[in-house]
Amino acid sequence: MKSSVEVKDPVTEKILDQWxxxxxxxxxxxxxxxxxxxYLPESGLRLVGQRFGIPVSELYGTVTFYHFFSxxxxxxxxxxICENSACCLHDLDAICEEIVDKDLGIPHxxxxxxISCPGRCDVPVPILIGETFLHGAQSGAIEKATPATMxxxxxxxxxxxxxxxxxxxxxSLEKAVEAGxxxxxxxxxxxxxxxxxxxxxxxxxxxxxxxxxTGVKWEAVRSEVxxxxxxxxxxxxxxxxxxxxxxxxxxxxxALLEGMTCAGLITGAEVGIVYLRWEYPxxxxxxxxxxxxxxxxxxxxxxxxxxxxxxxxxxxxxAGAYICGEETSLLNSxxxxxxxxxxxxxxxxxxxxxxxxxxxxNVETFCAVPPIIDRGGDWFSQLGLGDQQGTxxxxxxxxxxxxxNYEVPVGTPLRQLLMEFAGGTFEGREIQGVTMAGxxxxxxxxxxxxxxxxxxxxxDLGAMLGAGGIVVHDDTRCMIQAxxxxxxxxxxxxxxxxxxxxxxxxxMTEILDELNSGKPVREGLLQxxxxxxxxxxxxxxxxxxxxxxxxxxxxxxxxxxEIQDKIDGSGQALKEGSE
Amino acid sequence: xSTEMKMVIDGAEVSFKxxxxxxxxxRRQGSFVPTLCYDERLDPYGSCRLCVVEVEGRRLPASxxxxxxxxxxxxxTGSDHIRKMQSTLVEMVLSENxxxxxxxxxxxxxxxxxxxxxxxxVSRDRFLGAISNASKDDSNPFLLRDYDRCISCYxxxxxxxxxxxxxxxxxxGRGWNKGIATAFDGGLMDSDCTLCGQCIxxxxxxxxxxxxxxxxxxxxxxxxxxxxxxxxxxxxxxxNLHSLDGKxxxxxxxxxxxxxxxxxxxxxxxxxxxxxxEDRLTRPxxxxxxxxxxxxxxxxxxxxxxxxxxxxxxxGPKAFYAIASGRAPGEGSYMLQKFTxxxxxxxxxxxxxxx
Ligand SMILES: Cc1cc2nc3c(=O)[nH]c(=O)nc-3n(C[C@H](O)[C@H](O)[C@H](O)COP(=O)(O)O)c2cc1C
Ligand code: SF4
Ligand code: SF4
Ligand code: SF4
Ligand code: FES
Ligand code: FES
Numbered sequence: 001m002k003s004s005v006e007v008k009d010p011v012t013e014k015i016l017d018q019w020x021x022x023x024x025x026x027x028x029x030x031x032x033x034x035x036x037x038x039y040l041p042e043s044g045l046r047l048v049g050q051r052f053g054i055p056v057s058e059l060y061g062t063v064t065f066y067h068f069f070s071x072x073x074x075x076x077x078x079x080x081i082c083e084n085s086a087c088c089l090h091d092l093d094a095i096c097e098e099i100v101d102k103d104l105g106i107p108h109x110x111x112x113x114x115i116s117c118p119g120r121c122d123v124p125v126p127i128l129i130g131e132t133f134l135h136g137a138q139s140g141a142i143e144k145a146t147p148a149t150m151x152x153x154x155x156x157x158x159x160x161x162x163x164x165x166x167x168x169x170x171x172s173l174e175k176a177v178e179a180g181x182x183x184x185x186x187x188x189x190x191x192x193x194x195x196x197x198x199x200x201x202x203x204x205x206x207x208x209x210x211x212x213x214t215g216v217k218w219e220a221v222r223s224e225v226x227x228x229x230x231x232x233x234x235x236x237x238x239x240x241x242x243x244x245x246x247x248x249x250x251x252x253x254x255a256l257l258e259g260m261t262c263a264g265l266i267t268g269a270e271v272g273i274v275y276l277r278w279e280y281p282x283x284x285x286x287x288x289x290x291x292x293x294x295x296x297x298x299x300x301x302x303x304x305x306x307x308x309x310x311x312x313x314x315x316x317x318x319a320g321a322y323i324c325g326e327e328t329s330l331l332n333s334x335x336x337x338x339x340x341x342x343x344x345x346x347x348x349x350x351x352x353x354x355x356x357x358x359x360x361x362n363v364e365t366f367c368a369v370p371p372i373i374d375r376g377g378d379w380f381s382q383l384g385l386g387d388q389q390g391t392x393x394x395x396x397x398x399x400x401x402x403x404x405n406y407e408v409p410v411g412t413p414l415r416q417l418l419m420e421f422a423g424g425t426f427e428g429r430e431i432q433g434v435t436m437a438g439x440x441x442x443x444x445x446x447x448x449x450x451x452x453x454x455x456x457x458x459x460d461l462g463a464m465l466g467a468g469g470i471v472v473h474d475d476t477r478c479m480i481q482a483x484x485x486x487x488x489x490x491x492x493x494x495x496x497x498x499x500x501x502x503x504x505x506x507x508m509t510e511i512l513d514e515l516n517s518g519k520p521v522r523e524g525l526l527q528x529x530x531x532x533x534x535x536x537x538x539x540x541x542x543x544x545x546x547x548x549x550x551x552x553x554x555x556x557x558x559x560x561x562e563i564q565d566k567i568d569g570s571g572q573a574l575k576e577g578s579e
Numbered sequence: 580x581s582t583e584m585k586m587v588i589d590g591a592e593v594s595f596k597x598x599x600x601x602x603x604x605x606r607r608q609g610s611f612v613p614t615l616c617y618d619e620r621l622d623p624y625g626s627c628r629l630c631v632v633e634v635e636g637r638r639l640p641a642s643x644x645x646x647x648x649x650x651x652x653x654x655x656t657g658s659d660h661i662r663k664m665q666s667t668l669v670e671m672v673l674s675e676n677x678x679x680x681x682x683x684x685x686x687x688x689x690x691x692x693x694x695x696x697x698x699x700x701v702s703r704d705r706f707l708g709a710i711s712n713a714s715k716d717d718s719n720p721f722l723l724r725d726y727d728r729c730i731s732c733y734x735x736x737x738x739x740x741x742x743x744x745x746x747x748x749x750x751x752g753r754g755w756n757k758g759i760a761t762a763f764d765g766g767l768m769d770s771d772c773t774l775c776g777q778c779i780x781x782x783x784x785x786x787x788x789x790x791x792x793x794x795x796x797x798x799x800x801x802x803x804x805x806x807x808x809x810x811x812x813x814x815x816x817x818x819n820l821h822s823l824d825g826k827x828x829x830x831x832x833x834x835x836x837x838x839x840x841x842x843x844x845x846x847x848x849x850x851x852x853x854x855x856x857e858d859r860l861t862r863p864x865x866x867x868x869x870x871x872x873x874x875x876x877x878x879x880x881x882x883x884x885x886x887x888x889x890x891x892x893x894x895g896p897k898a899f900y901a902i903a904s905g906r907a908p909g910e911g912s913y914m915l916q917k918f919t920x921x922x923x924x925x926x927x928x929x930x931x932x933x934x
Binding site (some may be wrong): 493500 | 663664668675756757770
């Protein structure tokens with residue numbers, strides 16, 4: 001149909017009228033239309049295109065980018081099941097087979113679709129029907145998923161910052177205020193310079209992966225002159241093996257809102273947006289409740305925290321795309337553009353949301369701000385071990401006794417985190433290796449379990465700390481398969497814009513599959529891996545492709561014999577076959 | 580006023596103007612920088628990463644097409660390391676496409692991908708695996724859409740948006756499962772496409788082609804190319820006429836055409852069937868006793884002149900109204916108005932392009 005054809009759709013018109021004046025309404029409009037119709041009808045998209053000034057073809061393409069927008073009506077929802085690193089340690093095929101015929105208490109189509117990690121790796125294997133999560137353990141028992149698991153109490157002598165009050169019911173405003181919440185925004189308004197210098201001395205760096213100093217980022221946006229500025233909280237948390245932001249938002253939402261409000265008051269932004277991944281529907285509700293409570297109590301609104309300055313916070317829901325966690329891709333997603341990453345520079349601090357100066361920070365980063373202001377930058381800084389500053393949260397999953405989130409001093413040895421805090425592996429097994437940064441930071445083998453958990457120490461090994469997800473693999477696992485699963489995730493989630501990553505992550509996955517197939521492998525396979533690593537690591541357009549080679553480089557570093565055995569074994573197969 | 584600034588490229592000091600990219604400066608000074616997603620008519624995009632160069636002081640190579648030139652920059656374009664990565668990238672791109680003969684290279688002219696393959700002396704034999712997404716069976720009469728050969732540079736989408744402002748096509752999906760589609764994935768005829776063909780001639784592969792030009796049974800080197808001017812309207816777009824055995828088989832736009840810079844409309848691009856049409860008039864005819872009869876030019880002129888004069892004399896100048904053809908050159912249009920005024924004594928003169 002040509003775009004000159006007139007379309008009528010009163011439902012969509014009404015949704016548009018409701019949303020258009022609100023901040024960055026694009027994703028909310030699409031979700032509202034989908035919630036109403038069960039999918040995104042053509043008539044609706046045409047109207048959305050007209051109102052947003054987006055050509056309908058482009059809008060169509062953008063919608064197809066996301067996993068959870070649907071262009072076709074469906075009578076019943078499909079069953080979606082996580083296929084990534086922590087979950088595929090379980091017998092996914094058996095689980096799938098079992099659930100298709102089972103009465104799960106929720107009507108479904110009986111069709112099973114594999115999805116990328118929905119951030120519930122500590123209770124594998126999550127099964128999603130519509131917007132309800134169930135989890136099916138290896139035993140076959142299927143239960144309603146619990147809300148984000150509360151972190152275990154810290155080991156004696158370990159001082160926490162982010163989790164300090166989390167076990168005291170501080171998700172309600174009343175309890176949060178009792179515990180001292182919502183004090184820091186006044187400091188931000190009264191003494192912004194002092195505030196920034198506390199942040200700087202605390203050594204707080206971004207917890208979303210890139211590790212940029214938070215105080216410096218806020219100062220940069222503060223110094224920009226602009227009509228409008230924005231605070232964006234990156235709650236897309238889509239890296240496999242990462243589920244720390246979920247627990248923070250579930251159990252200490254006011255720390256997040258307070259941190260964002262401070263950022264607003266420091267920089268002069270009047271609106272904060274939480275970009276929440278689609279796969280956290282329960283957080284959508286609870287966080288909105290927290291926002292409503294804080295607004296009713298005057299902490300948010302036209303006179304935020306009595307500072308005389310306005311600050312409001314809204315949630316915008318993603319639609320299933322790991323790359324939308326990359327900050328510039330996230331901004332494009334909010335704006336309704338095709339969510340490819342942008343060319344950097346310019347950075348969001350100068351050209352962010354709608355090209356205006358924007359602070360983008362991770363959930364954990366914002367949550368760390370109020371306690372830092374409360375107790376002082378030096379206090380936070382000295383929580384780290386040795387030269388390291390502060391604490392950070394690690395999400396531990398896989399073959400481990402006590403999967404979950406642990407807040408530990410930066411610089412804690414990996415071995416201590418896994419063997420002491422997380423209870424070690426199961427009876428009679430040993431750790432063979434772990435994934436890092438979630439999965440995109442590569443692998444660390446058992447021989448280096450004493451590595452300290454700080455960015456530089458991991459870099460020295462050739463891996464990356466990233467956002468602190470760790471999936472443990474014990475000695476019954478095949479690490480080539482583990483590497484394949486990590487790479488497969490990146491290939492599935494590559495945005496496809498740049499050639500090295502779009503082709504490279506797919507080829508790497510195919511090559512690792514070939515190694516694992518038991519069939520003869522192609523000649524020159526190792527050289528192909530090396531050449532792909534080179535272009536990925538040096539020419540990719542964003543962090544996803546740039547990180548991909550960590551996986552194979554670390555695989556080769558720790559498990560060269562396993563690779564050689566596969567090649568030799570397959571050589572054998574070739575000989576046998578030809579006889 | 581644009582100020583002249585200086586930077587170093589491959590050891591030589593070169594001047595550049597504010598706003599220029601490193602790619603532009605490097606190419607101007609003669610460095611070889613391969614590209615696949617670049618088209619000078621489009622905004623820099625940075626997707627193929629072939630144009631990477633080393634920048635002194637930076638840890639990683641940068642894509643030169645998106646990198647703005649800055650005073651004092653020190654750039655190296657062709658180190659062994661860069662060349663090796665470019666060569667790997669070309670091999671990776673080749674691996675995406677089927678290995679059969681490229682119809683674009685055979686029937687229209689070497690495509691950019693295969694030109695680079697030759698330059699880097701590589702062929703499609705490493706990194707083999709899945710190939711690009713399936714071609715689209717599009718019933719439109721002109722554009723072949725064979726996305727098996729697509730390398731997802733999105734030049735087609737961008738030229739349609741940025742230059743044509745037709746927004747007919749878009750990129751869909753993501754990662755390996757990307758594609759090119761119209762809104763709601765219908766045929767081009769049902770979309771906002773004007774069939775201008777611009778996407779074909781920015782496409783660096785055989786994914787898009789002129790349906791009528793491929794599979795004519797030609798062999799490389801047999802096709803003759805003659806530069807000409809489009810006969811359709813007064814704009815005067817430069818075109819290349821492709822002919823095989825003295826017969827015209829197609830048109831391609833001329834990128835350095837002074838008025839069109841590579842742009843053409845649907846008529847100039849695809850509307851040349853009349854040249855070889857059976858119905859085409861090749862000599863003057865006069866209807867005699869109800870039959871169209873071939874006559875000499877002199878007879879035709881005398882006949883027409885006499886009829887026109889009788890219109891003027893019998894019915895007055897107001898009975899005459901001249902409409903110049905948009906396809907006529909300026910001189911022809913001038914003659915027509917002169918004739919209308921001086922001979923027919925009428926002021927009623929117009930041009931079909933005025934509507
Ligand atoms: C592929 C990719 C995915 C990312 N995903 C996330 C994410 O889910 N959450 C997040 O906070 N940061 C993510 N980041 C990092 C962001 O780009 C950005 O650096 C971060 O949000 C800044 O906040 P911080 O300084 O508080 O870490 C991702 C980066 C890349 C390259
Ligand atoms: S590196 Fe991958 S995810 Fe990043 S821009 Fe390139 S294709 Fe997209
Ligand atoms: S022919 Fe022209 S209008 Fe149609 S898709 Fe190609 S560039 Fe766009
Ligand atoms: S069809 Fe051609 S121009 Fe379009 S994306 Fe594919 S290769 Fe590029
Ligand atoms: S929930 Fe399956 S890997 Fe995270
Ligand atoms: S030409 Fe620069 S990235 Fe393609």
